[in-house]
Amino acid sequence: QLVSRLLNDHFGHLGYDDYAVPIVAEEGEDARRWLRRFQDSDQKTPVVATTAELLSTGVDVPSCRNIVFMKTVSSPVLFKQIVGRGSRLDPATDKYWFRVIDYTGATRLFDEWDRPPLPPEDTALGPERGTLEGVVIHAETGDRLVGASVSVLLGPNVQRGPIYTDEDGAFRFERLPTGVVTLVVSGPGFRRRQMKVELLEDEVVSVEVPLKEAGEPPLKVRVTGLEVTIADETIFLIEATGESLSLQEYVDYTRRKVVELVGAQHAALLREVWMDPDRRQRFLEDLYRSSIHPDVLAEVMGLGDADGFDLLAHLAFGEPVRTRDERAQAFRNRHQRFLQRYSHEAREVIVALLEKYRVGGVEEIADPKVFRLPPFDRMGQIVGVQHRFGGVAGLRQAMREMQRRLYQ
Structure with missing residues (x-):
């Protein structure tokens, strides 16, 4: 809690009160709400979550890029469970790697087989007398792509670049070690491409890299108890029951639940609940337990500026939507x-x-x-x-x- 408070004070100029949050049992419902937001790749905050062992297992945070150890860990099992929180891939945020930052010597608990053998099989260890050049093109049209990002992976944690293709869609790396390297190419709106290239001493190796358009991948929104997939049709998966609902079905489900919790067929009683901070908090907690998240629903419906009360009153009782x-x-x-x-x-x-x-x-x-x-x-x-x-x-x-x- 002290660490999160110090981080919030330090980064207060950014305008967020939840830049760092303590996800600990003492914080109660706040901790659960912060965890839901921390798991959601689309949320700007929280950026940092401090915790004791809550994130050790059973919690999925695909976009997590940094695992920081600030207290002593003696259990190899616990250590690996914590490290596992960073091992998820998250293509939505282009996350294919993560860091372990260790202030307490916790990484001593890595086993020998947790590390690649030395030297790794694919590491290029020859003399730095290889040259790699090429062009990046559109896979469908053959047009050369300007500003594509190009990197060369020489081995684990050893990289040259990225550099960017010039006005002719071309790139060139010199003084590379001979041997097998991995070429990684990406560009805005295109799928990432990775390929093996063998470099020879005192020779120029030329390649052509076609990239396919990425299209519109399905967008997934995850909060506790609910997963939303947004593609041609929005699908809401309620984890507690396993039900998959269309947007209209989820709206109907929300309407029935709001009417049930309010106990009335008109918006006046919902307004009374909403005007009282304590009653409003209990009401929202009941909605969350039913896998209803008004902020997620508002974004999906294109009503992100709507007040939460107005959104629910509109869905349940047909009231007009008002913005904040x-x-x-x-x-x-x-x-x-x-x-x-x-x-x-x-x-x-x-x-x-x-x-x-x-x-x-x-x-x-x-x-x-x-x-x-x-x-x-x-x-x-x-x-x-x-x-x-x-x-x-x-x-x-x-x-x-x-x-x-x-x-x-």
Whole structure:
């Protein structure tokens, strides 16, 4: 928890309150929510997850590129389970490798067979008197591709490049060791290509590398209990039951579940639940347990700017969809008397919170960690903000009232 707090303080200028998160049992539902976001390759944050042993097994984070050991590990089994979190491939983020960063000597627990034999079979160890040149072309049209990325792998962790093809789609490497090397070529919108090439001493080896267009690969979104595949048709896989639902079926499933949890056939009771931070949190937790994630559904439906309440009210009760921008502007227009109750310094806090809501939603401002971010850091973070409202109770009351008025 200390490490995540220090990282958030250091990178606070980036504007994220969850750049680093502690995924530990003490954090309760927050930890589960952070883990869901950490597993989702499409989410910008969290960037760093600090944990004791929660990520040792049973947790899939395909985009994880760095495993950092900051405490002593004595169990070889635990060590390899932790390292295994980085071994997943993730083509969606072009992740084909990962690092192990060891501050505690944990890598002593690697077995001999965990490493390639030395020297590796494919490592080019001859004199550096080989030359490799070539052109990269479009596999269908034969056109030469400008700006394609070209690298040469000489062995494990030994690479030349990348360099980029010139205006003629050509590339050239000189002073390469003779022997078998691996040529890796990629380009925006094209499939990555990898091929073996044998280099000979004092000879120029020429190759032509055709690349095929990548097309539109299916997009997968994973959160706890739910996997979404977006291709020609969006498919929602509810892991608890194994059901595969189309978008319309998932919308119908969401509608039934919202009506069941609210206990009414109209939006008024949902609004009451949503205006109360405690009831809203319990309601959202019930949705998550049912594999319903409003933020994922909003993105799939192209309604990423919609407020969570408005999305659910629209799906369940046919209410019009309003964006967070619209609600923020309505708050400014309708609740000037509420704002005028407070001092200038306190109004600055409310206006800043309103901007955080506009960008990240009501859950963003309901989390006290928001006060670590700009501009609140310049106000003295949580302590300084509380002082502007006359103490903890005053700030808490203002925040609850603000959230209630957002949905009036």
